[in-house]
Amino acid sequence: MHTTGTNRQWWQPHTGWQTMLLGFCLATALSLPTTSRTQSQLPTLRLTDLNGKPVEVQQVVQQHRYTLIVWWATWCVPCRKELQELKKVYTRWKQQYDVEVIAISVDDARGLNRAKAYARAQGWQWLALFDPQQQSMRAVGFRTVPFAILVDQNGNIIKRKQGYMEGDEQIWENAMKQ
Helix, strand or coil: CCCCCCCCCCCCCCCCHHHHHHHHHHHHHHHHHCCCCCEEECCCEEECCCCCCCCEEEHHCCCEEEEEEEEECCCCCCHHHHHHHHHHHHHHHHHHEEEEEEEEECCCCHCCCCCCHHHHHCCCCEEEEECCHHHHHHHHHHCCCEEEEEEEEEEEEEEECCCCCCCCCCHHCCCCCC
């Protein structure tokens, strides 16, 4: 049995500052948001399209075998790179796997017009949605972009991925092959 040189056990606090430190650590841990938990089912998401019309994401998901939902922002360089790479494989994936892509911008209200202009300029064949209040991020349980999930037509989240690295398209394709 390990002791500290006194009659106290190693885990017993020795001074008031150690007790305060322990209390601070516990309080911090308990106050952390619980939204980082992994969800297995796509939550209800109602967002707006390029024309400001509301779109129920679940209705789109139900129409396809798979849906790749990608969250992005105009200020996020890896996000823009990911969307450029997806554009290269989208037509083949749509035919081969019956996959739909939904790109959700989380640019805030000040950047909303810039995000819409960017989406229009890209000529995406997939659905572009906008979430300036970032409610979908909280609902799905992540904090930063780029972020993406692959969902089946029943709304089950098959795969989730934070960040983007060149070649990540293969990760999504492998998940759709299974």
